Amino acid sequence: MLNYPALDLVFQALADPSRRTMVERLSRGPASVSDLAQPLEMSLPAVMQHLQVLETSGLVQSEKRGRVRMCRIDPKTFTAAEGWFAKRRASWERRFERLEAFLAEEDAEGAKDARSVKSSKPRRPS
Amino acid sequence: MTMAPVQHDTFVIERRLAASPARVFAAFADQKKKARWFGCVDGWEVAEHTLDFRVGGREVWRGGPPGDTPHQNDSYYHDIVPSERIVWSYAMQVGGRRISVSLATLELSAERSGTHMRFIEQGVYLDGYDGLADRERGTKDLLDNLERALREEG
Numbered sequence: 001m002l003n004y005p006a007l008d009l010v011f012q013a014l015a016d017p018s019r020r021t022m023v024e025r026l027s028r029g030p031a032s033v034s035d036l037a038q039p040l041e042m043s044l045p046a047v048m049q050h051l052q053v054l055e056t057s058g059l060v061q062s063e064k065r066g067r068v069r070m071c072r073i074d075p076k077t078f079t080a081a082e083g084w085f086a087k088r089r090a091s092w093e094r095r096f097e098r099l100e101a102f103l104a105e106e107d108a109e110g111a112k113d114a115r116s117v118k119s120s121k122p123r124r125p126s
Numbered sequence: 127m128t129m130a131p132v133q134h135d136t137f138v139i140e141r142r143l144a145a146s147p148a149r150v151f152a153a154f155a156d157q158k159k160k161a162r163w164f165g166c167v168d169g170w171e172v173a174e175h176t177l178d179f180r181v182g183g184r185e186v187w188r189g190g191p192p193g194d195t196p197h198q199n200d201s202y203y204h205d206i207v208p209s210e211r212i213v214w215s216y217a218m219q220v221g222g223r224r225i226s227v228s229l230a231t232l233e234l235s236a237e238r239s240g241t242h243m244r245f246i247e248q249g250v251y252l253d254g255y256d257g258l259a260d261r262e263r264g265t266k267d268l269l270d271n272l273e274r275a276l277r278e279e280g
Contacts, residue, residue: 095164096245099153099163100158105146106145106149106159107145
């Protein structure tokens with residue numbers, strides 16, 4: 001099984017669209033809580049609650065600088081999470097998407113063959 | 127970058143496919159069919175793909191982004207039940223470094239409208255993997271994959 005004890009918390013933390021928006025913003029660089037709140041149209045206390053979940057998961061760290069709370073991604077947790085995804089599951093997911101596309105193409109080719117047999121190949125009159 | 131410890135991981139991917147088990151099986155068993163989906167990453171070139179699909183047979187896939195890090199998969203087929211099951215092990219190398227050795231199981235079962243496919247991978251991930259992923263791209267991939275995973279769950 002997975003070797004990262006905190007990974008469940010990471011998944012729970014990321015299973016919410018607002019928190020994913022926050023993480024996405026932080027993946028571009030550190031931000032204050034009000035920066036994070038801005039695109040979410042959410043009260044600061046609500047953002048603080050989401051931040052709490054992200055901090056518990058280890059994805060995000062924050063520290064008070066004067067009156068401003070600054071947040072940043074914790075690269076260690078991200079490396080663990082991204083390693084798990086990037087390693088193999090993701091590549092198989094993509095492969096299986098291509099498998100589905102291939103099966104659909106085969107269907108289309110089969111249908112085309114069937115049609116051209118039925119219509120006695122109009123492009124090549126005998 | 128420091129060496130990461132060896133890691134073990136098991137994951138399962140399930141899909142419902144709109145094709146019969148026989149057709150899904152053929153997409154794994156027939157090299158020409160497999161070549162149309164397996165390694166077709168956008169912009170990648172396939173240098174070699176040979177498939178000897180029988181118990182005890184081997185498969186080699188080599189390729190990668192043109193002029194960039196080559197990837198190689200070496201597989202060995204352990205168990206084959208037509209239209210039902212394939213068990214194989216494979217070792218993966220990136221840039222000549224061994225990054226993983228895995229045991230893969232594919233299970234197919236007929237469903238009303240097609241096939242229920244179950245893929246299980248039990249892997250050992252070696253330290254060669256670390257340092258390969260560019261941070262920014264890795265983060266973006268993480269979010270992309272996460273969204274996809276959640277979509278599939280939902």
